[in-house]
Amino acid sequence: MQNRREMLTRSAAVAALLAGAGVLPARAQAAYNKAAFEAKSIDDVVKALGIARPVESKDIVFTAPDIAENGAVVPIAASTALPGVKRIAFLVEKNPTTLAGVFDFSDAVETSVKTRIKMGQSSNVLAVAILGDGKVLYAQRDVKVTLGGCGG
Amino acid sequence: MTQARSLIAAACLAAAGAVQAQTSTADGIAQYRALLADGNPAELWEIKGEGLWKQRRGPRNASLEACDLGKGPGVVPGAFVELPRFFADTRRVQDLESRLLSCMQALQGFDAAAIAATPFGRGEQANLEALVAYIAAASRGLRFNLPQGHAEERKMAEVGKRVFFFRAGPYDFACASCHDAAGKRIRLQELPNLTLNPGDGVGFAAWPAYRVSSGELWTMQRRLNDCYRQQRFPYPGYASDASIALGVYMGVQARGAVSSAPSIKR
Amino acid sequence: MSDPMRIRAQAQGGGAVVRVLMSHEMETGQRKDAAGKTIPAWHITEVSAALNGKTVLTAQWGTAIAKNPFTEFVVKGAKAGDKITVSWVDNRGDKRSDEAVIA
Numbered sequence: 478m479q480n481r482r483e484m485l486t487r488s489a490a491v492a493a494l495l496a497g498a499g500v501l502p503a504r505a506q507a508a509y510n511k512a513a514f515e516a517k518s519i520d521d522v523v524k525a526l527g528i529a530r531p532v533e534s535k536d537i538v539f540t541a542p543d544i545a546e547n548g549a550v551v552p553i554a555a556s557t558a559l560p561g562v563k564r565i566a567f568l569v570e571k572n573p574t575t576l577a578g579v580f581d582f583s584d585a586v587e588t589s590v591k592t593r594i595k596m597g598q599s600s601n602v603l604a605v606a607i608l609g610d611g612k613v614l615y616a617q618r619d620v621k622v623t624l625g626g627c628g629g
Numbered sequence: 630m631t632q633a634r635s636l637i638a639a640a641c642l643a644a645a646g647a648v649q650a651q652t653s654t655a656d657g658i659a660q661y662r663a664l665l666a667d668g669n670p671a672e673l674w675e676i677k678g679e680g681l682w683k684q685r686r687g688p689r690n691a692s693l694e695a696c697d698l699g700k701g702p703g704v705v706p707g708a709f710v711e712l713p714r715f716f717a718d719t720r721r722v723q724d725l726e727s728r729l730l731s732c733m734q735a736l737q738g739f740d741a742a743a744i745a746a747t748p749f750g751r752g753e754q755a756n757l758e759a760l761v762a763y764i765a766a767a768s769r770g771l772r773f774n775l776p777q778g779h780a781e782e783r784k785m786a787e788v789g790k791r792v793f794f795f796r797a798g799p800y801d802f803a804c805a806s807c808h809d810a811a812g813k814r815i816r817l818q819e820l821p822n823l824t825l826n827p828g829d830g831v832g833f834a835a836w837p838a839y840r841v842s843s844g845e846l847w848t849m850q851r852r853l854n855d856c857y858r859q860q861r862f863p864y865p866g867y868a869s870d871a872s873i874a875l876g877v878y879m880g881v882q883a884r885g886a887v888s889s890a891p892s893i894k895r
Numbered sequence: 896m897s898d899p900m901r902i903r904a905q906a907q908g909g910g911a912v913v914r915v916l917m918s919h920e921m922e923t924g925q926r927k928d929a930a931g932k933t934i935p936a937w938h939i940t941e942v943s944a945a946l947n948g949k950t951v952l953t954a955q956w957g958t959a960i961a962k963n964p965f966t967e968f969v970v971k972g973a974k975a976g977d978k979i980t981v982s983w984v985d986n987r988g989d990k991r992s993d994e995a996v997i998a
Contacts, residue, residue, distance in 0.1 A: 546817070
């Protein structure tokens with residue numbers, strides 16, 4: 478189990494390095510990072526993705542509602558004008574597993590994506606942007622999740 | 630750390646006074662709803678419903694294209710905003726679900742009673758829900774204009790009004806307990822005033838709707854069923870006269886409101 | 896056989912805004928059924944989008960992407976008439992691919 482996880486992490490990290498160096502064809506989709514999706518904390522996701530410690534940055538524009546009427550569907554959006562951003566990952570700190578999704582951008586798309594996530598409870602949500610040169614930036618929003626009506 | 634922040638935030642909200650908290654919360658929820666406005670999963674049901682309307686199905690292997698929803702056989706645009714209404718062939722006032730049951734039985738040979746007894750989201754009931762989504766979508770943007778020309782339609786409006794104000798059940802609730810005045814809410818849910826005329830556009834005028842909390846398309850019949858569940862009432866019969874009458878009353882109150890159905894709800 | 900995706904692709908500037916609605920349960924694997932048994936996780940794991948056959952965007956999803964997921968992205972260097980293809984694979988191995996023409 479441990480070995481497989483290490484191997485996956487290593488291969489993801491190698492893939493990221495290679496992609497950054499322009500060696501991999503732009504659209505070889507990385508193998509599904511099961512370890513990252515099983516990680517239960519921001520730190521563990523960072524480790525599993527094989528990336529540097531994220532640094533907060535105002536260059537990542539992250540939109541999320543202050544209050545979600547229902548945690549089942551929370552609309553979020555992240556974009557950046559920074560060049561060189563290869564992937565954006567969305568993390569929900571208090572979810573049972575922290576990583577919600579990862580988007581990989583080729584040069585043929587804008588580094589901008591809207592999606593919808595599930596939140597188990599009120600939590601910090603992070604948009605983590607990974608650049609080709611290895612730099613990792615993030616923006617975060619505090620989203621309150623409510624439950625409506627007379628019992629769901 | 631984040632937990633403490635949330636607790637403090639919650640305490641501040643409470644201390645700031647009910648009205649202030651309500652405004653900022655209402656704004657927050659309005660923002661949430663605005664962010665969800667584009668890309669309503671109800672569209673998946675609308676597409677499915679359009680296919681089902683045109684597809685030959687059932688023991689009679691017929692499509693629903695000859696079904697009269699009130700504006701003539703096969704006429705779909707504009708039909709939704711004039712329902713419920715009186716139909717000469719069945720000699721009763723019917724809402725959309727009831728009329729679809731009639732057509733599915735008469736034209737396609739399905740057993741209407743069996744569909745009515747099928748749980749929401751399953752089997753032919755799921756197909757009916759898709760048809761409701763398609764037909765409602767075809768009237769999006771039009772104003773509710775329920776007819777009241779027939780004596781039966783007027784009678785049902787009066788029956789519906791009495792059902793609306795009828796208090797019973799273990800909590801002694803009526804629909805009116807929650808929906809007869811502005812400014813009421815349950816937790817963070819603002820409750821639409823369904824007695825207003827013209828309608829407010831978020832109560833009656835928003836159903837059917839994609840219910841985010843269950844990830845399914847809810848028809849008006851399902852919404853009413855759940856209202857009764859929340860009142861701890863026995864469930865009304867599916868497409869029963871009582872439920873149709875309620876629709877007539879609320880629909881008449883909503884006349885003039887623009888239909889946004891199928892919309893997206895919590 | 897899963898229900899089709901709804902893809903809307905609108906030309907804008909020198910590119911196109913693509914909005915995709917997918918039909919999928921996205922079951923988290925956290926819920927229990929009426930009998931108390933855990934409902935197994937069932938969710939889309941990989942997504943890819945292509946412009947005229949060339950992949951432009953890929954994604955990996957976990958269980959916390961919402962049911963009937965909606966995604967929006969912007970393709971560069973695209974015009975009306977170009978073809979957008981969106982595909983997904985889920986953890987059961989089911990696949991789905993749908994296309995739309997940029998309007």
